[in-house]
Amino acid sequence: MRIWNTVCLLLVLANFATSADWPHWRGPFQNGTSLETGLVSEWTKGGQHELWRTDFIGRSTPVVLSDRVYAIGRTGKDITEQEQIACFNADTGQLLWEHKFNVFHTTIPFNRVGWASPVGDTETGNIYVHGVQGMFYCFNAEGKILWSHSLTEEFGRISGYGGRTHTPFVDGNMVVISYLNTSWGSQAPTRHRYFAFDKNSGEIIWISTPGGPPKDTTYSVPVVTEINGQRLLVAGNADGSIYAMDIRTGEKVWKFALSKQRGLSVSVVADGHLIYASHGEENIDNTVMGRVVCIDGRGSGDITRTHEVWRLDGCMAGYSSPALSQDQLYVVDNSANLYCISATTGRQLWIQNIGTVGKGSPVWADGKIYVTEVNGHFHILQVGPSGAKIVSTVQLSVKESIEDDKDKPERNAEIYGSPAVADGRIYFTTEEGIYCLGQDDSLSPVLQLIPAEVVLQPGEELDFKLTTSGHGNVVTWSSSGLAAKISEGKLVVNPQATGHAGTIHATVGQSKATARVRVIPPLPWEEDFETVVVEKIPTHWIAASGKFFVRQEGDNKILVKPPAKRGLNRSVVFLGPPTMSGYTIQIDLKGTRNKRRLPDIGLVANRYILDLQGIHQRLQVRSWSSDLRMADHIDFKWEVDVWYTMKMKVVIEEEQAIVQGKVWKRSESEPDNWNIEVRDPLPNQTGSPGIYGYSAAEIHYDNLKVENSNNTVLKGAE
Template sequence: MMATTLAMAADWPAWRGLDATGVSNETDLPSTWTPDGKNMLWKASIGGRSTPIVINKKVCLITLAEPEDATKWQERVVCLDTDTGQINWEHRYNVFQTDIPHHRVGWANLVGDEKTGYIYSHGVEGMMYCFAPDGTVVWSRSLGEEVGRISGFGGRTVNPVLDGDLVIVSFLTAGWGSTYIPRHRFYALDKITGETVWVSTPGDAPKDTTYSAPVIRVIKGERLVIGGNGDGSIYAIRANTGEKVWGFSISKRGINSSVVVDGNLVYASHSEENTDGSTAMGRLVCLDAEVISNGKPKLVWMVDGFTGGYSSPSIHAGRLYHVDNSANLVAFHTKTGQKLWKHNIGIAQKASPVVADGKIYVADVDGRFHILKLNGDSEPEILDIDEFKEIDGSATQINGSPAIANGRIYLLTNTHLYAIGAKKISSRPSETLPDLAEKAPSGSPATWLRVSPSEDILPVGGSKQFKVHTFDAKGRLIGQVEASWSLDGLDGTVNDGNLQLGQKNISQSGLVIASVGALKGSARISVRPTVPFQEDFDALEIDSVPAGWNAARGRFQIVPDGSNKVLKKLSENPRTWRTTVYIGDPTAKSYVIEADIKGSEKRRRMPDIGLVSHRYTIALMGNTQKLMVRTWLSELARFSKEVRYRWGPNIWYHMKVRVDNKAESATIRAKVWERGKPEPAQWNIEAEDLIPHRQGAPGIYGYSSADIFYDNIVLTSIEK
């Protein structure tokens, strides 16, 4: 395998370092320090829960903005100068349509691209950003509005990872067409444009939202993305195509701990019930990814009862270092699984250990940062322990790992970022990593055809150019090829890979299909209608849902209502009671949305029903008999307003919502009245948001503790 030299290899551009092992080759690192002076270069009053990255003389992190003022809560990406701690640039953006609480904002770690200097983030609300070195937004994706990304209360958000020309991110989705069933999916995006290159669904029904970050390795000539899944398994998928290569089930809950890979050996852990009937909670396994039988790698060894559920392991010099949920740091022999020693560092654990300069650097949740000297197969020596406290004496939490770069250690607590180490940085040689850009040998037969972009959201009348590449049996690139083209389920034409959609202003979904000999590949397309638009559901089949609507199939269905048809939100499954369905372009703005809505009553409960506009939800609250406007479900203090509004079951109402953006704010207005009666002159509710959303897909919202019905959805432009 060839090797490549990275220009800034002493940086720390990703959560677990350059090769995702939690190991740094830095030397002459401090063995002791104090938060008030000794070996501390600077301290910045910026806290967070993730691990910073270090790239091109900047230390960058993702965190909550304005933590002391709920009305100003946003997610932000901020980069500071590594020498001074002064802010180089920052970008703030709103959190919306999630029930993740504010103290979990900034969960997923950033990743930086050494070649371009670009920085990538994945926010709790589903915004994916690519930033230029100066903080300019290169591209962004609103994954919830586009592909039905599911946001869970716990805040668990997966780090993006880079591989060649791709940035890969995973999350739970309930999309449209073939992705309507909720699953944990991997999305590979073009790192320069943000377009979707492939989508992979390797697993079964997820048990949890999770935050296991995958790693990239070449094993037996196959370039693989290897990581945990929400269904409790570890999967390997081909990095160029998304094809599943193998899977190994280990837990009855989702996997949060990330794997670490050494050669052909994959190490994984969890802290829940095991899948094989073992009475022990938790397990650490070593898998041989070169020996695959019936789609499963060989189990080399396992340690039952090891509860490594939150922290992720480091691997160095034949030893695996891992911290269990009770903050016991344990060393294992990598070939046999033999436990070499155990060292307690606290009570509870989230952060992962980092190995560097013959030491382990690791923090526990309760605000203590440990520096330990490694001692071979014997328990390490304590070199330094520093404890962080709040003003009231409580512990300052530490959830992330330290980043080690250019002779310095960067540690993020819940309240501060610390730079520890030398003031002057000596020159350091670049490190080398395996070159993963392997191509198929000359003459290899093609077994896989990839159409890219593989998925897109387009407006009525829109166009898109597609490309086709072929790959061999190991997922190695052969090259770009010409193909024959056809459409399935779309109004439009495709010639030489150029899709031109028709002018039918209706919701659509379908495929752009490419054929090369016996090989076929396709790209999924959702066509979102443009304003003005009306949907009365009468042209749709009974029991169906509008094409291209995320999270609709299985939760909604078209039903008869007298001589008409309406959309019904089902109430049988409590897990799908709360649903937001986006029906338009995420960049839409300056529109009015209105619809007929009706709620039923079940066991003395009424549902919540509403509309979504510009990333605000306006809902009739059934049990509380209120009309509410909000944007962040779990943090109403950020922005919300409610008024009393009495409404009854089994009565059709008409709701109208208008959002007006001004220079420094947005005004959200809504009115509701019984269908068939005159529209009232006054708005029932008006609210001003001082940190406004400037755009957002129109949609419908429902919390269906009882059945909900929608009809006559209308979108019109706001006249300037």
């Protein structure tokens, strides 16, 4: 149970990083393991379980933080060659931002640019990057540089041809970076030193020089563990030893010598007070090449001879860092042999070959091991009680450049980095691109946008609520057809907007939620249809589509309701919300003849209909069309192919509705009196204004107006 207790401790030390993040190159537990389940067991390039791939040239390990993937790589050709940090949408692979920077003050060749991995801070969301030229950057999540240091020019950082560049490490309020340097005063002698910077300001907190003269440049990344109540920073050093330092001050606590000839590049793994390390050179105390060792970190001073728990000699693992899961240590040696070693006893349990050159570090997750091999291989191994079986191998290849002859054979794409496991997916970078693997439905969360439909006024604001199930929570907001702006779920309608409708969209991965928005301005309204596209309708009207359309008639546009090709000829179009009251509605209208058939034409207010009936040649007011509960009518003879104007008003007075209507030829003056007035003792208090039509023959409408009434009955019907 000790290992899983340590996992719980590391969760605290990692600022409560969740399994959905991979902020450190060895994961949230610093040991190359993940608690994720349901991960893929196989994939094919460009096919099954490859969720996305994006062009990118990388050789280190990406990190994943808050549904963004960050990777360091190289870009350009000849005079445009640069190093870069890029940020991708974890769901889609879309490039969100990138920062390119020049390479200088180094002899590192271009194919080794982008050596170090970025590191993310789970507290602030900031990303820290160490380039091969010694530029040390702090970016925020949007790609803004918050602070930077030129480690070479400020502190005499040393860079060798080999390309070895250290990955930063975040702990608490500090970001720690190590490198060989020769500076001034006490730091004039060349040593492998550790620099702790304030992660927010970039100020130096402490500098530690725990070791002696370096034997080589290295790239071992520190880890943090708590031993005897003291939090220690533990790392391999360029002098061939492992050192533990007090994380608060950088003061050396103990030393464990391991390599006789070379510095240590392998990052250690900590499980409480037990430290696991390896190297691939001649041992300090015999001539055997390579060793995996377990150290009891509860000592002080030089603990080389006193605190070794066990050793496994002959395992030349000088590049790849171990993964530790459930009392088993997984180590890849320089020849790409995967060892499984008992973390308790050091006994070799099994060995599995995965290629020829092993430099990428293995990751254990979901009972499987994900591991890369330099010559373009990405392996997935299923781990069993007595061994591991390779269940998937994909070979990646690349041309020297995009300008290469198409007939020229491709070569293996180099892979030096390790996988990152986050949110049910596997991410890794190669010389050929950056990949995301996962279950094919992992990018399809179920989304719900609330409210799903809403009516707003110009200038009004509304915060939409998005609920999601499944993986991913990076939301892309957009709108269609709206005179409005949407950002982080807040919709702001243009104050000058007229009546219209559209949609807003929230996209997560390949899933999209849509909400419908009608924008209805306050009264008065006027619509002459001149700005409406021919054969279309005002977009915010209800129940008009497919039944009404705008037609160009000479220099004028009109609204037309033709006889229905299928279905019913009777339609009501609603223009506003059902809560409206106290308005007057008016429209110009014209009926035509279809053989012996005539249309009925009318208006709607407060859920009452004013209907100019064709066959009956009368003007009717009604609410319940089938029962005619309060209906009444007058005879009204009207002519086809003649424009009339109709006006309707409903007044609520003394607990009854007074429904008034009038119709007159458009070429004549409006009469003073209402043609019809009907009283309803059970009034409809509110209701949307609307247009009515029974198109047994074609109906034409124009010059719609809706305005506030004074709610006073001035004159009754004749």
